[in-house]
Amino acid sequence: MSTVTGVSAADELPGPDGRKPLAGDRASTGRLGDRLFGGAATLSGVIVIAMVSLIAVFLVAQALPALTNNSENFFTSRVWAPGGAQPAFGILEFLWTTVAASTIAMTLAVPVGVAVALFLTQYAPMWMRRPAASLVDLLAAVPSIVYGLWGLLTFRAFVKPVEQFLQDNFGWFPLFAPTRITGGTIFFIGIVLAIMVLPIVTALSREVFDQTPTAHKEGALALGATQWEMIRTAVLPFGKPGVISASMLALGRALGETIAVTFLVSALSDGSEWTWSLFNGGETFASKIANNAAEFSNPSKTGAYIAAGLVLFVLTFVVNSIARIVIERRKAFTE
DSSP states (O other): OBOTTSOBGGGGSOOTTSOOTTSOOOOOOOOHHHHHHHHHHHHHHHHHHHHHHHHHHHHHHHHHHHHHTOOSOTTTOOOEEOOSSSOEEOOHHHHHHHHHHHHHHHHHHHHHHHHHHHIIIIISOHHHHHHHHHHHHHHHTSOHHHHHHHIIIIIHHHHHHHHHHHHHHHTTSGGGOOOSOOSBOHHHHHHHHHHHHHHHHHHHHHHHHHTSOHHHHHHHHHTTOOHHHHIIIIIHHHHHHHHHHHHHHHHHHHHHOOHHHHHHBOOOOTTOOOOSOTTSOOOOHHHHHHHTGGGTTSHHHHHHHHHHHHHHHHHHHHHHHHHHHHHHHHGGGTO
16 A cells, blocks of 8 residues: 555565565675775764763763762752752752753744745745755854853843733643743743754754655645645655654753853742742753852762763653654655
8 A cells, every 4th residue: 555655565575585675685895995984884883872871871870879878859859959968959940940941942943943944845936945044054053152142131021021921811820820030931941942943953854855755746736736735745744754853853952952041041049939830940950060060079969960960861862762763663654
């Protein structure tokens, strides 16, 4: 049975040797250049896997001694006092701030980035496509510190009325409950992160949409589909794995962004009131570690911060693994 992308189920049936028809036979020409390239590619892959594994081992080895001496629940407490004879530290505030800000960023950036990519590849005239794509790509070249200063000095004034509107009209909902924070809120840093990751989503989505086979698009149009129906039945299914990959790369940057968030976010003092509101302050894992690097004065304190970094490492690894699984499941529909 043919799919909307023209790939038949027969394409996935194994041959007499048990190998799928679309899989290569890994044959080599035997030439020196071929062998060198294959060896270099294999070595690069091994180095990357080894580096990630060693980082994970280092983080676990450094974090475990501190975690065994922790007097608070690591995941449900927001107390952060890693010094003293009885260290106490919990990551609830950092985890919520990191996840909430990244979720806002992705909620805003992915639809806008996909829409811009579709416009550039399917609707924009040819003379406009390359200059417009270059302008979007330039956003990715802006340093994080510039985004931080721009957000603090200029953009904050435009977002504050929106926050006030949401608090006045939807304050009954816990996520929009009013707070006394006047500086950078979780909602605000989420919007700034969305602007920062938008070029990643747009550029990669544009590349994959542009690779949609012409036969698929012309086939849909020949059957009487409108421009939007052709995009919905041919372009979007073909580009879905690419969009997922772009979103995961963007999410990785949003989770780990440090400098801009450090500039923007309003840190909460110890013992201050804390709610689940998006208009509250807080610190992400990255900004907390960056702001308190001077406290790495003994193994106990250092271990506490490394334990927080380990959670961010695991969070990023899990998100990327889920994306990899989703992409593999969609692979048969796009080849």
